[in-house]
Amino acid sequence: MTALPVQPAHRLADRPEQQHWLVTGLWADEAVGIIGGEPKCCKSFLALDLAVAVAAGSPCLRRFPVPRPGRVLLYPAEDALHIVRRRLDGICAASGLSLAQIDVQVITAPSLRLDLDTDRGRLDETVAALKPRLLILDPFVRLHRIDENASGEVAPVLAFLRDLQRRHAVAVAVVHHARKGGGAVRAGQALRGSSEFHAWGDSNLYLRRDGNDRIVLTAEHRAASAIPSVTLALTQRADALALEPVQPHGQPEPEPTPSSIDERIVAALADADRPRPFAELRACCRVRNATLYARLAAMTATGRIVKTGDGYRLAGH
Secondary structure: OOOOOOOOHHHOOOOOOOOOEEEOOOEEOOOEEEEEEOOOOOHHHHHHHHHHHHHHOOOEOOOEOOOOOOOEEEEEOOOOHHHHHHHHHHHHHHOOOOHHHOOEEEOOOOOOOOOOHHHHHHHHHHHHHHOOOEEEEEOHHHOOOOOOOOHHHHHHHHHHHHHHHHHHOOEEEEEEEEOOOHHHOOOHHHEOOOOHHHHHOOEEEEEEEOOOOOEEEEEEEOOOOOOOOEEEEEEEEOOEEEEEEOOOOOOOOOOOOHHHHHHHHHHHHHOOOOOEOHHHHHHHHOOOHHHHHHHHHHHHHOOOEEEEOOEEEEOOO
16 A cells, blocks of 8 residues: 655645636636526527637637637537537627637537446547547536436536546536526525535636626636626627627726736737737737736746747747
């Protein structure tokens, strides 16, 4: 039998490791979690927006950068495939993208039961073959025949998804319903069924309607502070529908946190084949000139980026 690892207290790290994001502020890298809310709160629209953003490397909801884009594997268990296609087309149109150019793979099997060993094995093999960055399962209620209120039945299903995440280094987002009339308690506690759902998530996103029937998005993370809540609206452009952040009348757009701005800068420079001038970075990062100058200076001072005569580039590129 091997003894447990031990380290003297004075040798422990005196600061947390840098937070790594799949979608800055919304979803931690390789995190499992819940996209939760009452019916008709646009949970599926938010899940599809995450899918498009991660697959394309474009900002989720046109606001939140994606530092680590990659393939997305989606299982829409509730909506007809032509509806899923139409929604993805709309989100792509809102983001200035073409659906044919992004790598979203859709599982088209008529059913997927996470409480059955056979279906677990099939999902495991699919993830192993496709190596997605993000797996989206929508909604949980269509993926099993267990009692969602029984912790002993819910825990093994969530444990399988956690094991899938660890073995394949994939983020897992599960769409799940909240109880009707749960507005008086914390969003995570309002999730339908066992408390295992709330405890399981590394990153959880919650959608609620406020007293004015507006959709409000809040985020909760195991290892990072939460962003301020964001008010969303389902907007239509021609035939396209997509969620968009909206600001209450008269209120300025909130300034992102320094860490969020740094992630935007890194994302803007990562795939560039040349240094990017300040004006281009300003357009990509969507922050005030003074704020961007300050973050560029700080990142240059730490050696994370390099300033050249033509603009800025990542160190080592």
